[in-house]
Amino acid sequence: MGGERKFDGVRASSKSTIEIDFYYQGGRCRERIRLEPSPANLKRAAQHRAAILHAISTGTFDYLTTFPDSSKAKQFAARSGKALTVEKHLDTWLAAKKPQLKASTCNDYRKTIDGILIPQFGDRPIAELKRSEIKTWAATLEAGNKRIANILSVFRAALQEAFEDELIAANPLAGWTYEKAAAPTDAQDDIDPFTQEEQTAILARLEGQARNLVQFAFWTGLRTSELVALNWGDVDFIRGIVRISKASTQAAKDTVETTKTRAGVRDVRLLAPALAALKDQKAFTFLNDAEIFQNPRNGKRWTGDQPIRKTMWAPALKRAGIRYRYPYQTRHTYASMMLSAGEHPMWVAQQMGHSDWAMIRKTYGRWMPDTELDSGGKAVSTFWATDAGSIPEGGIEPKSANI
Numbered sequence: 001m002g003g004e005r006k007f008d009g010v011r012a013s014s015k016s017t018i019e020i021d022f023y024y025q026g027g028r029c030r031e032r033i034r035l036e037p038s039p040a041n042l043k044r045a046a047q048h049r050a051a052i053l054h055a056i057s058t059g060t061f062d063y064l065t066t067f068p069d070s071s072k073a074k075q076f077a078a079r080s081g082k083a084l085t086v087e088k089h090l091d092t093w094l095a096a097k098k099p100q101l102k103a104s105t106c107n108d109y110r111k112t113i114d115g116i117l118i119p120q121f122g123d124r125p126i127a128e129l130k131r132s133e134i135k136t137w138a139a140t141l142e143a144g145n146k147r148i149a150n151i152l153s154v155f156r157a158a159l160q161e162a163f164e165d166e167l168i169a170a171n172p173l174a175g176w177t178y179e180k181a182a183a184p185t186d187a188q189d190d191i192d193p194f195t196q197e198e199q200t201a202i203l204a205r206l207e208g209q210a211r212n213l214v215q216f217a218f219w220t221g222l223r224t225s226e227l228v229a230l231n232w233g234d235v236d237f238i239r240g241i242v243r244i245s246k247a248s249t250q251a252a253k254d255t256v257e258t259t260k261t262r263a264g265v266r267d268v269r270l271l272a273p274a275l276a277a278l279k280d281q282k283a284f285t286f287l288n289d290a291e292i293f294q295n296p297r298n299g300k301r302w303t304g305d306q307p308i309r310k311t312m313w314a315p316a317l318k319r320a321g322i323r324y325r326y327p328y329q330t331r332h333t334y335a336s337m338m339l340s341a342g343e344h345p346m347w348v349a350q351q352m353g354h355s356d357w358a359m360i361r362k363t364y365g366r367w368m369p370d371t372e373l374d375s376g377g378k379a380v381s382t383f384w385a386t387d388a389g390s391i392p393e394g395g396i397e398p399k400s401a402n403i
Contacts, residue, residue, distance in 0.1 A: 005039065007046035012037030018045045022052055024063065025076065031067050068092050071165045084167060086129065087122035093158040104225075112154045126162055131172040138178040145179050152178060191363060192325050193333035194218075201320040210312045212281040213293045214330065219274035221334030221352050223247065224327055228302040230292045232285070235278060241267040244353065268351050335360070339367040 013019040017032040018041060033048070035041040055061035063073040064084070069092065090113045098106050120137060121129065134155070141148055156173040163171040194202070199218055203211055217227055225247035234243045245265045270278065278292070285294055291301040295311070302308055305327060313327050331352070338348045339360070348364075349357040 005043075007042055007049075009049050010042055010045045012042070018042060020045055020049045020052070022049060022056070024056055024061065029072060031070055031072075064088065064092075069096050084126050085122065086124050086126050087118045089126050089162055089167070090117060090122075090158050093161055108150075109154050112151055116151055117155055126159075127168050129159070129168075129172050131176060134172060135178060139180070148178060148180070191332050191336075192329055193336040194322070194325070194329060198320075198322050199333070201322055202316055205316045205319040206312070209281065209284050209294060209296050210316070212277040212284075213308075214313075214316075215277040216274050216281075216293075217327070217330040218333055219271050219277070220268050221331045221338075222268065223331060223353075224305045224308065226353075228291075228293060228304065228308075232289055232292055235270075235292070237275075240270045240275065242270055243267055266350060266353050332364075335364050336367040339364050 009021040011019050011021075013032055014037075016034060016036055018035050018037050019030055019032050021028070021030050023029065033045060035045060052061060052066065063070070063076040067073045094106070094109055094113060097109075101109070134152075138148055138152065141151070143151075152173060156171065159168065159171045159173055162168045163174075203215055206214055213227065216222075217224075220227075220242070222230075222244065226244050229246040230242065230244075234245070235241075236243070244267070281292060285292060293302060294300060295302050295307060297311060308327055314324065317324050335348060335352060338351070339345065345357040345360045349355075349360045352360070354360060
């Protein structure tokens with residue numbers, strides 16, 4: 001160790017990074033680069049520092065280009081005549097956020113940034129953005145309130161970081177949301193469950209693994225991403241439950257990730273039809289001790305919703321003569337069946353991975369039985385069994401509640 005060559009302004013800062021030290025615009029700057037501090041890499045870092053010093057001396061040094069993830073770089077860019085644009089900040093912000101995001105979430109952010117925000121605001125200096133112009137623009141978007149909220153959420157988060165890094169005086173979207181007036185349509189139009197007859201017809205046109213997957217979906221209410229992420233180790237046949245803790249999406253590219261919310265991690269009860277589907281599926285994948293459901297075409301885990309729709313789901317509905325709906329409607333079908341049969345909304349919410357049953361009531365309320373006519377009847381029959389015609393003068397003592 002003592003014989004290692006030392007380089008001015010360069011040192012090992014961790015097992016995986018090297019720190020470069022230099023002065024720029026009258027201030028001391030320290031930046032880290034991701035390189036193992038081996039002798040060869042320390043030499044490379046010293047050469048990189050020498051190039052930086054030369055660029056500074058000739059007036060050609062671009063801090064933001066050299067260290068795009070540095071908050072100090074953004075500050076220099078904001079101070080210089082070269083204003084930091086919305087496009088540059090959004091790209092830098094997402095690059096820094098990527099290690100913290102799920103692949104599917106990062107992919108959604110990228111689509112929002114590249115397809116919507118950059119075309120509209122990309123060349124604008126970020127410091128010049130005003131809430132009024134964003135509000136005017138939001139009103140022109142041909143999208144529902146949920147989609148607009150998602151777009152503005154990405155923009156708001158990126159602008160908040162710019163504010164915290166002192167690149168802008170204030171976040172124009174802080175504490176503000178935009179919502180269009182609701183169109184006079186049924187808010188539940190996208191909830192379109194399959195009837196019992198339609199379920200039977202669909203299952204009759206499927207066989208083997210495809211039938212098992214769809215039957216299991218109808219009777220567990222799992223999201224497609226949760227279905228395809230299931231492993232046999234998640235099933236407890238003795239307790240009759242399956243543990244949901246992972247999801248696999250198209251964007252994740254074969255990578256199984258944790259669920260997005262804490263409520264999404266849950267134990268789902270295996271009702272008889274779901275349990276029967278699992279027992280039939282054992283013949284196909286149980287001995288592999290890995291994923292439960294496989295794409296029969298390649299013997300591998302399904303990679304998301306799209307291949308299921310194209311190769312199995314759409315052809316089955318066509319053969320059955322059933323009006324097409326997305327596979328996600330199996331989840332809505334489960335909810336409508338459970339609620340129509342009188343299952344407790346809180347239990348249904350827990351089975352489906354919701355933190356409370358407010359969403360269940362709002363979304364599936366029309367399938368909940370109307371109990372208004374006999375509301376309170378169970379309490380009366382349990383705690384007030386005395387004949388009302390023989391109430392003693394001093395009143396009666398109601399039956400104690402064994403709670």
